[in-house]
Amino acid sequence: MRGLAVAVLIWLMALPVAAATIEERLASCLACHGEHGQSASPEVPSLGAQPAFYVTIQLYMFRERMRVVEPMNEVTKDLSDDDVRRMAELISNLPPPAPVAEPPDPARLEGARALIQQHRCNFCHNQDFSGDQNVPRLAGQREDYLVKALREYKSNVRRGYDASMADVMYPVTDADILDLAYFLARLR
């Protein structure tokens, strides 16, 4: 069943991708990751305004299968080093995703602020969580994706490029993860 799903996906991807420029290939990325940098797909991250160096490294890790997520491994496998850098540049120029619009629960925001203060998330991700260099933008990211990514860092399922996220997630509980994701998805 999964093999079939992947096969269908490869076929789908192959159609628009054949001999396409990087600009054209970006359009097929955004079919899942969302146009204008904002994802509408469950657990698929928004890419808008991600730092180019961060995206370069993630695309590289997908291409080399250092991060195993089959659809991403498939669509990156024939990218050259220059393709990776160009794609990262294009993605970094997409507009930042809009935060969740509905009025937030002030108590949960307050809890998350205390956690951020405690774990110093903003040291690397910047005060406004816009990210920089190899540190991703978190502001306005999809809440379900943030939960998934943080859980995977915490449990060693997702290997980071370096060990920094595993290091900081060491004492963070699952309840904390839910609050952090809630806050970041609503950050303006």
Next chain:
Amino acid sequence: MTARSSSLRSLLITGILGSLLVAVLAFAQQTPDQPPGQPAPPPAASQPPEAPRGATPAPSMQPQPTTVPGRPDIPNAEVATQLRGITPPPFPAPPDKLPIPHLKLPKGFKIEVYASGIANARSLRLGDKGTVFVSNRVLDKVYAIVDRNGKREAKVIASGLDRPNGLAFHKGTLYIAEGTKISKLEQIEDRLDNPPQPAIIYDDLPNHQSHGWKFIAIGPDNKLYINVGAPCNICIPPEENGQVRRINLDGSGAEVVARGVRNSVGFDWHPVTKELYFTDNGRDWLSEDLPEDELNRVTKVGQHFGFPFCHQGNFTDRELGWGRSCDEFVKPVALLGPHTAALGMRFYTGRMFPAEYRNAAFIARHGAWNKTKKVGGDVVVAKLNKGGTVKSVEPFLTGFLQNNAYIGRPVDVQVMKDGSLLVSDDYAGAVYRITYGAERVAKR
């Protein structure tokens, strides 16, 4: 077809098939994002993000810490962002962008590029037949540098590995240490064009990312020594962490050689006394100037070197050190600078360099990140007294630090048969060769 119409076509196709694509992706994304070569994780608790607090926690393979690692309050956000980690690029620097023109050595020494184009070049090992092996830490490969018709080239001999930082070579066999296992490639120098799959000899290692990469070396007792770092910046590590252990070459007979080690990424044995010396990286986020990294000497199996209670042999940790004293632990033989990340080290056993370097230890300092004014990013030389204590630590290879930023970061050193010294650089992705005296032809 013009670029524009092709782009339109792809948009149309993705538009038509969009919903199907999203469904397929959502399905395929259920596959956990799992690094190669690691055991399958327990199934993740499926739980909507709106779930109330205190719901079933996701399973964790990490032990619970005994304390929250201390991160300081830094009111100035600009200062805080100057203290974050430094990430090596996944692509090597092109030959014309290597830092060679900026590098400085004592009078009479020269440096040249030995091999370039090796992204994230980490540990170095020399084979019996002259092959130089190079490992990765953030990438997944092990390389052999070989001579092909007078031209040196780096050839991938293993890939798809999990943080394969550690390398050792012994009697024709290359040992590779990944995050959670050690494997070997037998008779590798005869099989560089058709390398076998690494065969696992030992995998009784904890699975953690923080300080999870390994350094390995073969001791004079023909045993394989492995560092097992602390899985944190600062914590009371689980029993199997924070140590250097040794095993027989078939993986049997594991024994702890040193405890209280935060993370050692370099060790070697004194050529005369045969005692083990190792570098150890001090904790982060304590202060700009403390603690310093250590050079330690093991005089008795099982000694404790202080982590996490005592740092640099003379002060106790501000959180975990209460009730403890540095007198309980073995003190370092030298301090190597605050946050400098002293990594690979080798005693100099060659004859090319002047006599004062004989049996001295060359130590690669990767360079500080957790400090606003950077230090390190160099190779220093520790000269020893007769009794095995350290007489001096002096700069040797400098110049990687320019305008408070690194243009290269030394990781490991390797003494060659002709007495020249190799230095690896995981930032520029290259290996350099240092020689002394009159022009010599590179001989391996």
